[in-house]
Amino acid sequence: xxxxxxxxxxxxxxxxxxxxxxxxxxxxxxxxxxxxxxxxxxxxxxxxxxxxxxxxxxxxxxxxxxxxxxxxxxxxxxxxxxxxxxxxxxxxxxxxxxxxxxxxxxxxxxxxxxxxxxxxxxxxxxxxxxxxxxxxxxxxxxxxxxxxxxxxxxxxxxxxxxxxxxxxxxxxxxxxxxxxxxxxxxxxxxxxxxxxxxxxxxxxxxxxxxxxxxxxxxxxxxxxxxxxxxxxxxxxxxxxxxxxxxxxxxxxxxxxxxxxxxxxxxxxxxxxxxxxxxxxxxxxxxxxxxxxxxxxxxxxxxxxxxxxxxxxxxxxxxxxxxxxx
Amino acid sequence: xxxxxxxxxxxxxxxxxxxxxxxxxxxxxxxxxxxxxxxxxxxxxxxxxxxxxxxxxxxxxxxxxxxxxxxxxxxxxxxxxxxxxxxxxxxxxxxxxxxxxxxxxxxxxxxxxxxxxxxxxxxxxxxxxxxxxxxxxxxxxxxxxxxxxxxxxxxxxxxxxxxxxxxxxxxxxxxxxxxxxxxxxxxxxxxxxxxxxxxxxxxxxxxxxxxxxxxxxxxxxxxxxxxxxxxxxxxxxxxxxxxxxxxxxxxxxxxxxxxxxxxxxxxxxxxxxxxxx
Numbered sequence: 001x002x003x004x005x006x007x008x009x010x011x012x013x014x015x016x017x018x019x020x021x022x023x024x025x026x027x028x029x030x031x032x033x034x035x036x037x038x039x040x041x042x043x044x045x046x047x048x049x050x051x052x053x054x055x056x057x058x059x060x061x062x063x064x065x066x067x068x069x070x071x072x073x074x075x076x077x078x079x080x081x082x083x084x085x086x087x088x089x090x091x092x093x094x095x096x097x098x099x100x101x102x103x104x105x106x107x108x109x110x111x112x113x114x115x116x117x118x119x120x121x122x123x124x125x126x127x128x129x130x131x132x133x134x135x136x137x138x139x140x141x142x143x144x145x146x147x148x149x150x151x152x153x154x155x156x157x158x159x160x161x162x163x164x165x166x167x168x169x170x171x172x173x174x175x176x177x178x179x180x181x182x183x184x185x186x187x188x189x190x191x192x193x194x195x196x197x198x199x200x201x202x203x204x205x206x207x208x209x210x211x212x213x214x215x216x217x218x219x220x221x222x223x224x225x226x227x228x229x230x231x232x233x234x235x236x237x238x239x240x241x242x243x244x245x246x247x248x249x250x251x252x253x254x255x256x257x258x259x260x261x262x263x264x265x266x267x268x269x270x271x272x273x274x275x276x277x278x279x280x281x282x283x284x285x286x287x288x289x290x291x292x293x294x295x296x297x298x299x300x301x302x303x304x305x306x307x308x309x310x311x312x313x314x315x316x317x318x319x320x321x322x323x324x325x
Numbered sequence: 326x327x328x329x330x331x332x333x334x335x336x337x338x339x340x341x342x343x344x345x346x347x348x349x350x351x352x353x354x355x356x357x358x359x360x361x362x363x364x365x366x367x368x369x370x371x372x373x374x375x376x377x378x379x380x381x382x383x384x385x386x387x388x389x390x391x392x393x394x395x396x397x398x399x400x401x402x403x404x405x406x407x408x409x410x411x412x413x414x415x416x417x418x419x420x421x422x423x424x425x426x427x428x429x430x431x432x433x434x435x436x437x438x439x440x441x442x443x444x445x446x447x448x449x450x451x452x453x454x455x456x457x458x459x460x461x462x463x464x465x466x467x468x469x470x471x472x473x474x475x476x477x478x479x480x481x482x483x484x485x486x487x488x489x490x491x492x493x494x495x496x497x498x499x500x501x502x503x504x505x506x507x508x509x510x511x512x513x514x515x516x517x518x519x520x521x522x523x524x525x526x527x528x529x530x531x532x533x534x535x536x537x538x539x540x541x542x543x544x545x546x547x548x549x550x551x552x553x554x555x556x557x558x559x560x561x562x563x564x565x566x567x568x569x570x571x572x573x574x575x576x577x578x579x580x581x582x583x584x585x586x587x588x589x590x591x592x593x594x595x596x597x598x599x600x601x602x
Binding site for chain 2: 150156296
């Protein structure tokens with residue numbers, strides 16, 4: 001019962017945050033350069049006074065500010081994110097078409113970075129002070145300083161242009177019309193470079209965190225007990241230390257989900273990956289503010305949803321969290 | 326403290342690298358008085374082909390070495406100023422929340438959490454796009470997305486310091502609350518703030534370069550991210566145009582991270598033990 005109340009209150013808090021972001025979005029939209037009615041009339045090719053006035057009335061721009069705000073937020077609640085005049089379709093439809101590609105990319109990158117990061121962090125912590133630990137730590141420091149989009153470009157240069165192993169851009173081979181398994185493999189081949197480069201930076205973050213956390217936990221008394229029981233080093237690391245050390249890493253990973261979405265804008269731009277990040281980049285060049293802000297609010301919603309899920313999973317996995325909150 | 330810092334090899338490497346970048350940024354106008362936009366040679370001159378142009382020329386025949394030097398100015402300026410602005414927002418907010426507690430704390434922390442929830446790179450893109458790309462909007466956007474961790478850190482530090490005995494002594498001595506906060510509590514939170522700030526400069530430089538890469542840089546300032554963004558489409562024929570600016574970013578960011586870690590070890594010696602065992 002307690003857990004149900006906790007989950008409900010968490011969801012309610014998330015909803016309030018999302019509403020606040022919608023309000024912020026409204027103000028940003030109004031701060032965007034150009035009177036929307038004038039811009040719309042310009043797009044339609046007839047910017048005379050009468051048309052502008054008509055447009056104002058039609059889109060409610062002549063109404064008082066608070067009514068406009070209310071209408072906007074109510075629209076967002078119903079997934080109405082406005083209309084993209086550049087692309088000639090509703091923003092919500094544009095985003096819905098592109099969202100699956102972004103989800104595929106970010107989720108793959110998330111699991112690659114978390115899995116590899118934890119694995120390498122454990123490996124480094126087991127070899128503290130040895131050459132292999134120094135090598136891993138130095139590499140992590142280097143990845144941590146590397147701009148994501150640059151790593152992506154260099155990966156294209158090496159693995160596509162020079163070696164010719166993997167496709168340089170796109171979601172699948174255009175015109176190949178693969179079906180079934182062949183199509184999945186084709187998409188998979190296109191996914192390797194974007195997912196690896198997006199995951200690389202985060203892998204470095206999780207590796208450093210895992211290593212530090214492992215070393216911290218290994219100083220605790222229960223580890224001595226395990227040693228006294230005669231358990232081997234590997235068993236202690238896996239079953240006793242890692243289980244405790246992994247919690248802060250997963251917490252951090254949940255918090256970093258937002259960065260992953262931001263990183264997707266850069267990765268999708270380099271690899272021409274047809275997701276919402278690429279959509280945002282295209283809209284930047286066209287100064288299509290409705291779409292830019294639509295992508296912004298959808299990515300914020302994704303992050304909030306992700307945080308709620310991590311939170312709930314936690315409460316179930318680790319009962320101590322419920323007691324503290 | 327200096328002794329501990331200077332015996333840290335990584336930190337000293339960081340200092341040397343950062344000094345080199347600073348020197349290049351400062352003497353850029355003397356080295357290349359023509360500025361970074363001047364066309365000096367045929368386009369697409371490969372690197373190391375002519376001594377005068379060690380990094381080659383770009384698609385318009387501009388000197389890549391000059392662009393790199395001027396790019397250092399923008400990176401350092403944006404990194405430093407945006408961090409200062411972020412501190413100006415985060416330190417007072419965190420200090421008030423931690424010192425006064427109660428409703429003030431509750432309000433300030435909800436506000437901070439809200440900003441932490443928003444994906445920060447996406448928000449920075451939106452802000453710069455709407456307020457038009459220039460150095461001011463870029464610096465403000467980076468500051469707006471970077472202050473929340475500062476507020477949280479300062480709040481936590483202030484909360485622990487304000488319970489110490491010398492604060493009670495100051496209260497007994499009749500000092501007013503605001504005066505205690507500014508003269509007694511805040512000075513004791515400086516070292517973790519310094520550590521965080523040095524790492525924030527590094528992150529800000531990465532953010533600036535990412536914005537410029539997407540075409541949201543100041544059109545009048547040469548920047549490393551812009552160079553990579555402009556060279557993206559010619560990567561097959563002119564790899565050096567994207568390669569060298571990336572190396573410049575890595576060197577600068579790495580240097581700042583190394584310095585930050587060195588400062589952390591030097592200023593909080595008992596904390597750093599944990600990570601090194």
